[in-house]
Amino acid sequence: MLEVRKEYFADERDDNLKEIGKGTQRQDMLGHVTGASTYFNDHKLQGMLHLKVLRSEQPHARLRRIDLTEAERSPGVRRIIRGQDVPRNLNTLLSLINFGIDDEPTLAVDKVRYLGEPIVAVVADTPREAYEAMAKIRVDYEPLPTVFDVEEALKPGAPVVNETYPKNTFTYHERYDHQNLRFGDIERGFAEADHIIEHRYQMSPIEHATTETNGSIAAPDTNGRYIVYTSTQALFFSLDTCAKILDVPSNTFHFVGGTVGGGFGGKVDTLTEPLSILAAMLTGRPVRYVLGREEEMQFASPRGAERIYLKDGVRRDGRIVARKVRAYTDSGAYTRLSSYGVVKCVAHLPGPYTIPNVHGEVFCVFTNRTPATAMRGFGVTAMDFAIECQMDRLAEVVGMDPMEFRILNAYRDGDMKAHRREAKGTALIECVQVAAEKAKWPIREEFRRMSSRQGARAPAAPREERIVIAPARAPASPEPARAYEPPRPAPAPPPQPAPAHGATRFSSVFGARRR
Amino acid sequence: MMIPLQFRHNGRDVALFVDGATNLLTALREQLGDTTPKFGCGQGGCGACTVLIDGASHLSCLTLAASVEGRSVETLESLKDGPRLHPLQKAFMDHFAAQCGYCTPGMLMAAKALLDRNPNPTRTQVVEAISGNICRCTGYEAIIEAVLDAAQQHRASA
Numbered sequence: 278m279l280e281v282r283k284e285y286f287a288d289e290r291d292d293n294l295k296e297i298g299k300g301t302q303r304q305d306m307l308g309h310v311t312g313a314s315t316y317f318n319d320h321k322l323q324g325m326l327h328l329k330v331l332r333s334e335q336p337h338a339r340l341r342r343i344d345l346t347e348a349e350r351s352p353g354v355r356r357i358i359r360g361q362d363v364p365r366n367l368n369t370l371l372s373l374i375n376f377g378i379d380d381e382p383t384l385a386v387d388k389v390r391y392l393g394e395p396i397v398a399v400v401a402d403t404p405r406e407a408y409e410a411m412a413k414i415r416v417d418y419e420p421l422p423t424v425f426d427v428e429e430a431l432k433p434g435a436p437v438v439n440e441t442y443p444k445n446t447f448t449y450h451e452r453y454d455h456q457n458l459r460f461g462d463i464e465r466g467f468a469e470a471d472h473i474i475e476h477r478y479q480m481s482p483i484e485h486a487t488t489e490t491n492g493s494i495a496a497p498d499t500n501g502r503y504i505v506y507t508s509t510q511a512l513f514f515s516l517d518t519c520a521k522i523l524d525v526p527s528n529t530f531h532f533v534g535g536t537v538g539g540g541f542g543g544k545v546d547t548l549t550e551p552l553s554i555l556a557a558m559l560t561g562r563p564v565r566y567v568l569g570r571e572e573e574m575q576f577a578s579p580r581g582a583e584r585i586y587l588k589d590g591v592r593r594d595g596r597i598v599a600r601k602v603r604a605y606t607d608s609g610a611y612t613r614l615s616s617y618g619v620v621k622c623v624a625h626l627p628g629p630y631t632i633p634n635v636h637g638e639v640f641c642v643f644t645n646r647t648p649a650t651a652m653r654g655f656g657v658t659a660m661d662f663a664i665e666c667q668m669d670r671l672a673e674v675v676g677m678d679p680m681e682f683r684i685l686n687a688y689r690d691g692d693m694k695a696h697r698r699e700a701k702g703t704a705l706i707e708c709v710q711v712a713a714e715k716a717k718w719p720i721r722e723e724f725r726r727m728s729s730r731q732g733a734r735a736p737a738a739p740r741e742e743r744i745v746i747a748p749a750r751a752p753a754s755p756e757p758a759r760a761y762e763p764p765r766p767a768p769a770p771p772p773q774p775a776p777a778h779g780a781t782r783f784s785s786v787f788g789a790r791r792r
Numbered sequence: 793m794m795i796p797l798q799f800r801h802n803g804r805d806v807a808l809f810v811d812g813a814t815n816l817l818t819a820l821r822e823q824l825g826d827t828t829p830k831f832g833c834g835q836g837g838c839g840a841c842t843v844l845i846d847g848a849s850h851l852s853c854l855t856l857a858a859s860v861e862g863r864s865v866e867t868l869e870s871l872k873d874g875p876r877l878h879p880l881q882k883a884f885m886d887h888f889a890a891q892c893g894y895c896t897p898g899m900l901m902a903a904k905a906l907l908d909r910n911p912n913p914t915r916t917q918v919v920e921a922i923s924g925n926i927c928r929c930t931g932y933e934a935i936i937e938a939v940l941d942a943a944q945q946h947r948a949s950a
Contacts, residue, residue, distance in 0.1 A: 300888065309893030310881040312828030312868035316894065319827040405813075488832045488840050488894045488928055538830070538894030539928045570833040 285707060305536065314536050316489060317506040322496050322563035326355055328556050329407035330566075331397040331414050332576060333389035336645040337421040337436065340387055343397060344415035351413055353406030355560050358398040360386035363555060364524035369612050370546065373517050378448075380441035381611035381648070383522055383551050389418075390438055390610035391647050393575035400556045400564060427584055427605035427642040438610055438643040447608065447616040447641035456623040458602075458637035460695035466599025466634030470590025472674045473599075477586050478663035482579040482607070485652055489538020491546075491577050492567030495553040503554055504531045509547065510540040518547040519554055530554070542651030546578055546613055581615050581649025582607040583622075583659040587667045590634075595677045595685050600627040602637040604660065609648035616641050618649075618656030625657045627695055628664040629705045630686040635695040680713045681724045690731040703729040799860045801826065802870035810857045816850075817841045819857035820867065828868035828897045832926070839925030842898035843867050849905035851924070868897040871904065879949070880904060883942035884935070891929035899925050903939045913943055 281298040308314035345357050360366050360382055367379040385396045397414055401407035422436040429435055430445040437443050446454040467473055493507040509515040512534050520527035537544060549566045556564040568577060583606050590599035604622065608615035619641040626637040649655075672682035687705040694700050706729045713720045794809040801824060808823050820826045820843070832840035834853050841852040844866040871878045880903050883889070890896045899922055906913055906921035913921070918939045919932075927935060 302885065303888070303890075305893065306885050306888075306890060309890040309896045310877070310884045310900065311872055312897045314893050315827075316830070318831065319821075321822065321825065321827075486926075486928060487892075488838055488926060489830065489892070490832070537892060539892045541928070567831075570835060570837070 282707075282711070285704065308536075316536050316538050317494060317508045317534060318489070318492055318565070318567055320494055320506045322494065325494070325496075325563040325565055326400050326402060326556065326560060327404045327407050328398055328400045328553060328564050328566040329404065329411055330395045330552070330572075331399065331411050331416070332572070333385065333392060333394040333396055333418075334416075335389055335418045335420055336392045336425075337423040337438070338389050338418040339421060340385060340389060340396065340416065341419050342415075342417040344417075345397070347413040347415075348399065348410040351401075351406065351410035353402040354399060354410045355402065355562070356400040356556060357410075358384065358400065358552065358555060358559065360384040360396075362559070363522065363551070365522050368518065368522050370514075370518060370614060371612070371617060372521070373514065377612050377616055378441050380439055381613070383555075388421075391645050393572070393647060394610070395552075395576070398552050398556065398566075400560055423645045425644050425646060427582075427607050427640070427644060430642050430644050431605075431640065436645075438645055442643055445643045447612055447619070447643075449616075449620075455638050455640040456619050458623050458626050458635060458695055460636075460697070461599075461634030463599055463601055463634045463636035466632075467588075467590045467601075469592065469598050471593040472671075473588065473590045474667070474670055474674060475586065475588040476663075476667060476670065477584070478659075478666065479585075480583050480659040480662060482582045482646070482649060483652065484574055484579045485539070485541040485543030485577075486573075487537075487539030487541060487543055490568040490570060490573040491544060491548050492565070493549045493553045494563060494565045495550070495557040496563035497557055497561055498531060502529055502531055503557055504533065505550055505554060507532060507534045507550055508537055508544050509534050509550065510537055510542070510544040511547075514545065515547040515550050519550050522551045523555060523558070541653055542580070542655065543577060546650050548577055575647060578609070578613055578648050578650035580652035580655055580658075581609065581618065582646075585660060585663040587663055589667060589671055591671050591675055593675060595672075595675050595682055597630060597632050597671065597686050599634040600630075600632045600636075602626055602635075602639070602660075604637075604639045604663075605642050606639065606656070607646060607649060608641050608643055609646040610643060611648040612641070613648045613650040614655070615649050618651070621656035622660050624696065625660055628661065628668075629688055629703070630668075630683075631688040631692040631700070632686070632695070637695075678720060680709055680718055680720050683709050684720070684724045684727055687729070689729050705729065795858050797858055797861055799862060800864040802866055803864075812856075812858060814857045815853050816843070816855040816857045816860060816865070817852035820852060820865070826867055826869050829901075830894055830897060832894070837926070838895070839898045839902065839922075840895055842901045842925060844901055844905055847905065847908060849902045849921075849924075866901070866904075868900055871900060878904070878942075879945045880907070880939065880942040883938040883945065887934045887938035887941060889930060889934040889938040895925055895927045895929075899927065899935055903935075903942070906939070907943055907946065911943060911947060913940070915940060 363383045366382045369377045369379050371377050385394050399407045399410045424430045424436050495505045498504040512532050516530050516532045553564045553566040585604040588601040591597050606619050619639050623639050627635045669679050672679040684706050688700045688703050692700045797810050798807045829852050830840035832838035836851045836854045842849050843852045846863050902922050902925050918936050
């Protein structure tokens, strides 16, 4: 059960916590255990049609000809939908917040860019009739050279995956081919280091594998509106995306959802709703489009793979003085949410540690793989995996205990982070201490007494003038938790002039828009 | 070709016509309107469609509907007795053994099949009984605890 250590908040709040630390019943639990919870696919509507999608059998190919003659005559077929039938057949998810260029068609028109890309949708009376008609469609592919490796994709002469981004990288702020982070002087940092280690980390794509596959049911409603039962995790986001793709006002739709059979980030992509609604518009009937398990695995986005190179300089006394990061997120053939994952990745560097010299560059790369998307801390988790593996290796190089090594390098309140924001509310040291205690991992007394609180050690980096620093709060306990001094204070990087738009560039997608 | 089919569904006799290729999951959900068994994979990999046939747990997506002729099929719909929850349902609530809830119908039926034939299972037997049911949210621990607790509650009340 959850354990609350109230002493950490003693100076922030003195009230008794009413809910935290206690179990609270979920409001939907009774529905779950009785089977009464209604998922999108539990709706059965009168006269419902079924939509199935013909998918690319090639990872990269020009579509020379699509022959529908036989399929159109197949029994039970009500409508066959092609790219030309989609009102705005190009979209990128984050265009709703002005981030990125429309790069992904609902149905491929002239080219396919990954195995499983939707080409044609068949609407029929039964799923079986839709499959039978689909088997009669003839697609004439002209295979194109493929690229599946992020670094190969960036080389000159690599096949262009997505013509919207001819350099195979997402373009930030209309001109940058990657996200940058510069803090201190990386070369000087390496010059001061006693040891330098460099390693390559590769994480594979990960499928969310929700037990409920993506899907939706759309039906004509009264007043020319459409009711849409959907598995989406992002109800209003999906609604607005459909309004854009179908070129109608968003009040055309009544989206019903919220009971999602597992999401984990894999149900924010609005994969099925545009086609099920379009089919309902074209046939005047309710239409169901639900992914099978194979489609879920191949077409629905995974967590994108990341390749990470970490080069760290560490002093003999255990202080990390330089961290250089070069990383590539494999976005697959389209952007979906990877561009944002990269922003988060860079915003997370160099991990929860105070390092005076940091140099980061992270690329959002297009390849002929299944487009990637959000999944539980995407952009951050893979980098954490690399950083924490590297921390163990660094601790070994300097002969330190890995827990003590993390405590020594952890950021403290008041430290300047590489993004020129003051660290606040930090608690890594306390977390490591508790983890060590729980695991019965012996750490030395001086490390047990260290604290994240302000003044716990001299700031490692100068503060910039324009950042307002909150008044130091009084330490909670009079005990001299800050008694430990690191062997040598970390070298201060030279003060840097503030870039005109630096702060917002690293803040978030929303910050980027305001730039 | 449509085949006439009769079986017991949650204690009621039902009669319907099914296509020979129709699986039990589709017949239950689409024809009888019992949406408690869920579609997860259609290939016997996830257990979301688990139902009891003559008391034993089966994957309804891999069972041809025509094969249950004259047999008894139980789904989660029948687990509670009127407004009264089954001890398993109560224990799942108490132990927070569901998050998204999508695997829960299958989990509960797999657990019921176990407790019906073995009211005093060991932890290993519980793990084995639900090993065909995938849950992506809970990490299984809460589910195992709930099943063990339900078994104990059931014994105490008996």
